[in-house]
Amino acid sequence: MSQSHAKVSNAAPGKGEHSRSAAHIEGFVAWFRSVAPYVNLFRGKTFVIAFGGKAILGPLAWTLAYDVNLLAALGIRLVLVHGARPQIEEELREKGLESKYHGRYRITDAAALDCVIDAVGSVYLELEALLSQGLPDTPMANSTIRVIGGNFITARPVGVIDGVDMQYAGAVRKVDAEGIRAQLGLGNLVLLSCMGTSPTGESFNLAMEEVAEATAVAIGADKLIFLSDSRGATDIDGTLLDELTADAAERLTRIGDWLSADLKRYLPCAVRASRAGVGRVHVIGYAEDGTLLKELFSREGVGTVITRESLDKLRDARPDDIGGLIALIEPLEEDGTLVRRERDLLEREISRFSVVEHDGVIVGCAALYPYGEGQAELACLAVHPQYRRWGHGEQLMKRIEARARAAGVKQLFVLTTVTAHWFIERGFAEKTVDELPDEKRLVYNLQRRSKVLMKPL
Known part of the structure; x- marks a missing residue:
């Protein structure tokens, strides 16, 4: 009985198993060849990838790190810009502080600024750790990504809006494009947060999407990619709009009451970046695993691409x-x-x-x-x-x-x-x-x- 089982376990796979295995390998070869044009096209190009704090909660942070690692391995120069909205909200709740907004900006007093600094620092360190992985049997095995941060963003106060003093809510004043390009030229990945400092040494809470927009424009990025809470821009019926000109995207921001919260913030930045010379602006969802790779390495993509002129x-x-x-x-x-x-x-x-x-x-x-x-x-x-x-x-x-x-x-x-x-x-x-x-x-x-x-x- 045992000899019989030993013979079965050592037997060669049946014809059906061979056929399935061969078909799988052929499919893999065909797919691998199909992405080669994109690999050739993207090597040496500069991408700015922007995402809010929600995009790095739970398992999403791990898969994002895997995909970023793959892009870096293919010779793409990467700048990551992260937000921390839910993490800031959590810090405020823990300290019994109220979250206050006026228009697009968080009213950031001194107490709220402390919460922003703690939340942003925590997210930054988490991302740095995720991008430093190298465990065997993971997509990051044998990889070495040098993550560089720094005072690349100079900020200024937003000031008083409609009679409301925004205090430490800020806007981008200047981007150290030369410094960022120098780090990218050395093969480093640049990680930016939603904070900036002023020439007087004060810290300001910035809108992540505005940091991403200003950075992409300043360094002449080939692509600006927003990971959002929506799979992309949609019409009123929920149908995905896979391509938009800057003019069409601007019209959508004016009439698109149905757009998600992220899209309402990201689309105006996407329009301005496109008109300022960024080659392609992509808006894709973060909820589904692998959307970044599907958008970049397939002909049809999975999100919305915004260009100055029609594709x-x-x-x-x-x-x-x-x-x-x-x-x-x-x-x-x-x-x-x-x-x-x-x-x-x-x-x-x-x-x-x-x-x-x-x-x-x-x-x-x-x-x-x-x-x-x-x-x-x-x-x-x-x-x-x-x-x-x-x-x-x-x-x-x-x-x-x-x-x-x-x-x-x-x-x-x-x-x-x-x-x-x-x-x-x-x-x-x-x-x-x-x-x-x-x-x-x-x-x-x-x-x-x-x-x-x-x-x-």
């Missing part, structure tokens, strides 16, 4: 777009949706193409091929599956129509095997092969039996 650009194609075009149309060529085009043909005909570029990646394309007698073909209209709901196909069609009109084209035609109804809904009508220009009719592929659709311009 989408509709433009004429350039020779350096060849690689992106091939990546876009190859899957459609393989399944027979598009006719295969060789690379050298694309290179010769690149001037015929228009593309939609999303955040530097080509996600749509279309081409215009003129023929005689005022006719032209709309060809190779393709949009990446993840971006089809944004109307890029129609945008490309309209751009090709505009180019055709400018060239004196009177009739546009398209050959398609699977999208005839899409074109018919946009003004095309089904025709016969005989109505094609002679040059096109002679090379018509009888095996594909593409439908011929035409539209007068």
